[in-house]
Amino acid sequence: MATKQKHVLIDGDLLIYRSCATKAVSTADQCCDYFDKVVDFVLWELQDFPDDSSYTVFLTGKGNFRKDIYPEYKANRSTGKPWFPKWCRDYEEYRKILGVVRDHCIKTWNTVVCDGYEADDGISLAAHRLGFKNVIVASSDKDFCQIPCEIYNTYHWKRELISKQDARRNLWAQVISGDSTDNIKGCRGYGKPKALKALTGCKTEDDYKQVTLQVYQSVFGEDAEEKMNLNYRLVKLLGSAREYEDAISQG
Numbered sequence: 001m002a003t004k005q006k007h008v009l010i011d012g013d014l015l016i017y018r019s020c021a022t023k024a025v026s027t028a029d030q031c032c033d034y035f036d037k038v039v040d041f042v043l044w045e046l047q048d049f050p051d052d053s054s055y056t057v058f059l060t061g062k063g064n065f066r067k068d069i070y071p072e073y074k075a076n077r078s079t080g081k082p083w084f085p086k087w088c089r090d091y092e093e094y095r096k097i098l099g100v101v102r103d104h105c106i107k108t109w110n111t112v113v114c115d116g117y118e119a120d121d122g123i124s125l126a127a128h129r130l131g132f133k134n135v136i137v138a139s140s141d142k143d144f145c146q147i148p149c150e151i152y153n154t155y156h157w158k159r160e161l162i163s164k165q166d167a168r169r170n171l172w173a174q175v176i177s178g179d180s181t182d183n184i185k186g187c188r189g190y191g192k193p194k195a196l197k198a199l200t201g202c203k204t205e206d207d208y209k210q211v212t213l214q215v216y217q218s219v220f221g222e223d224a225e226e227k228m229n230l231n232y233r234l235v236k237l238l239g240s241a242r243e244y245e246d247a248i249s250q251g
Contacts, residue, residue: 006150007130008046008055009123010039011139012111015154016059016101020094026087028097032104038154039109042138046152052110058122059102061115065247066234073234076183117238120144124237143237146171169199172208174235175228176215184234187219 019025019035039057043050066073084094105111114122120143127135132149140155148167151160162170176195178186190198198215202208216224238244 004134005047005049005054006134006136007126008043008050008152009126009135009137010042010055010057011119011123011137011141011144011154012057012059012105012109013119014139014141015039016098016105018154019101020098021085028100031097031101035101035105036108042152042154045157046136046138055110056126057105057109057111058119058126059105059111059113060117060119061113063116065117065244069247070184070230070234072183074182076180117244121238121244123147124239125241128239143174143235146174146235146237165203168205168208169196169202171236172199172202172212175232176212178231179235182234184231186231187215189219190215 015035015038019031019038022034025031025034043055047054064073082091084091088094088097106113112122112126120139120141123137123139123144124147127137127147127149132147136150136152136159137144137147138152138154140153144151145162146167148162148164151162152158153160173192173195174186176187176190176198177192178184186195195215199208199211202211213225213228216228220227233247236243238247
C-alpha cells in the first residue's frame with residue numbers, strides 16, 4: 001500500500017527574505033525567479049506529484065497579538081542601521097522588492113496570509129488541524145521544534161522528526177531562555193543548553209511548568225509567575241482558534 005503523501009506547510013516569510021538576500025540576484029524579477037526555484041525544490045524533495053491541494057505557503061499579515069500584549073516584541077529589530085543587499089541602492093528599495101516578491105508569492109502559489117498573528121502560528125494551527133502525522137513543516141525557524149511533527153530544514157535541507165516529548169521540552173526551554181531575536185527576555189544566565197538541563201527528568205506538563213517557575217523564581221523573585229506566563233504566551237505557537245482568542249482577551 002502506498003504511503004499517504006504529507007501536506008507541506010511552507011514558511012514563506014523566510015524564503016522571501018532569503019530570495020532577496022542571495023548573491024545570485026540583482027533585480028526584483030530575479031528575486032521572484034529564485035523564490036520559485038526554492039519552492040519548486042522543496043516540493044520536489046518532499047512530494048511525488050505536488051499540486052495546490054498538497055501544500056500551503058504561509059505569510060505573516062497585518063497586526064500581531066504579541067505586540068498587543070508586549071509592545072517591546074521585536075522592538076530590537078528597529079534599532080541600529082537597517083541591513084539591505086549591496087545590489088540595492090538603499091533600504092527603501094530593498095523593502096519595495098520584498099513587497100514585489102511577496103505579491104508574486106500570493107499570486108503564484110497557494111498562499112495563506114495570516115492577519116493578527118504570524119506565519120509561524122498559521123503553520124502551527126494547520127498542523128494541529130490536519131494532524132501532526134499528516135504534515136511536514138518546511139522552514140529553518142527553530143520555533144517549529146515545539147511542534148511534534150516532521151520538519152524539513154530549508155537551510156540545511158535535512159528532515160527531522162520531533163517527538164511529543166522533545167516538542168514539549170523545546171517549548172519550555174525557550175520559555176526559560178527567551179528569544180533575543182524577538183526581544184523576549186528570559187532568565188539571565190540560561191541559554192538553551194542550560195535550560196534543557198534544568199528540565200531533565202520532567203515528564204508531564206505540570207512537571208515542566210513547576211520546574212520553569214522555580215527557575216524564574218530564582219531570577220525574578222516575586223515577579224516570577226507573571227513574567228513566566230507572559231513569556232509562555234509570547235513563545236508558544238498557536239494551536240487553536242481558542243488560544244488566539246484567549247491571547248487577545250488577555251492582552
